[in-house]
Amino acid sequence: MRDTLARWPIVFAAALAATFAMAGAAQAQTPVKLVLNWKYQGPQALFFIAEDKGYFKAEGLDVTVDQGEGSAASITKVATGAYEFGFGDVNALITLASKSPDEAPLTVYMMYNTPPFTIAVKSDSPIKTAKDLEGKTLGGPANDGALKLFPAFTQVAGIDASKVEITNMQANLREQMLTRGQVDGVFGYVNTIAFSAKSAGMNPDKDFRFINYGDYGMDLYSNAIVVSKPFAKANPEAVKGFVRAINKATKDMIADPAGSVDAVMKREPLLNKQVEIERTIATLKMEMNHPEIAKVGLGDVDPERLRRAIDMVVKANGLERTPDAATIFTDAYLPPLSERPTKVVN
Structure with missing residues (x-):
């Protein structure tokens, strides 16, 4: 009994030290x-x-x-x-x-x-090249990376930016607005657009065509x-x-x-x-x-x-x-x- 009592302060001290160590x-x-x-x-x-x-x-x-x-x-x-x-x-x-x-x-x-930046258009769209975007309406979420870089893309691709109308949309409406013809093209990352469309039951390989920034020299x-x-x-x-x-x-x-x-x-x-x-x-x-x-x-x-x-x-x-x-x-x-x-x- 006396040995047990003698050891108690040591055991208590060790337990207390472990507790403080864990807290630390x-x-x-x-x-x-x-x-x-x-x-x-x-x-x-x-x-x-x-x-x-x-x-x-x-x-x-x-x-x-x-x-x-x-x-x-x-x-x-x-x-x-x-x-x-x-x-x-x-x-x-x-x-x-x-x-x-x-x-x-x-x-x-x-x-x-x-670079994943792109503009997606419908596969049957008359838009074949970047220059064809002139006179068209493009849309994307306000903070989309491809949309933010569009001024740079117009410079590189030789697009007259004054001839392109830009509108903003919620990201979950992007592919639907494109397929319904509410916009002529949408900004985004290639995989974001393709797989969001796929999740919504679309076939991006058949339904869309992509105008990729990287194809025009924007090696970003x-x-x-x-x-x-x-x-x-x-x-x-x-x-x-x-x-x-x-x-x-x-x-x-x-x-x-x-x-x-x-x-x-x-x-x-x-x-x-x-x-x-x-x-x-x-x-x-x-x-x-x-x-x-x-x-x-x-x-x-x-x-x-x-x-x-x-x-x-x-x-x-x-x-x-x-x-x-x-x-x-x-x-x-x-x-x-x-x-x-x-x-x-x-």
Whole structure:
């Protein structure tokens, strides 16, 4: 009895220490908010994989993931401080960096390295080329990346922008308004339009024709992971941890694109799983598979290509200031090349 009583303070102290250690570990989790580019879809699986598999937690991060309202809108939400991280269009970031360099976020992981921007028209439309858009009415959600880049596209493709009427619409009405003839064409990302149409029972291969910006020389980057500059300055290790978690989850999605969609279906069970699997595979092939990743790896950029893209966006939009590439993208938070994908699909 006397031995038991003697040991009691030691046991109590150990238990108390363990309790404080657990509390300290919980407090060590850095809370951050991430805004996506759009509503939940298959290609966003990587963010939920990082959450479900504990990749964020292992990096000391407590991440809240919110749906987005457009790739351009995500950039603005990070710039205003509403979110620490965002998944948004780097071209919108370039525009913001030209106008408000101190507010603009910083790109830390380039995800979509091939331009997905397009204008979809009906397959029986007389619109065959970009020049044919003159005299027509085009529509898209106000924060759509392709719509935001249309002034640049008109410059590159030789379109008289004054002869094109632009109207805004809710994203869920985009494909329906096109098929009903309420507009002559709609802005969007190729896969977003194609698979949204497919979910609505349409056949995008037969019903639509796509006028892709990339076919007219707009070799732009697209969606990327961006971070608030004040947050990055104050929490560099948290940013590195976030990027490591995203990179690891991206590798998981590449290894099993069909299985990865389960993570999205948990959040949005009303989605058509097969359509989201097809959307994810198409995104990997068409938007994340630029040949340059064999050299620089997914997440990084070709510096010369990025500089050309910046110049193109600045010139086409008549911006007064050309941002330095270092203020748009940094590789300082990337994992080593040996840990990042150098091939997405065969």
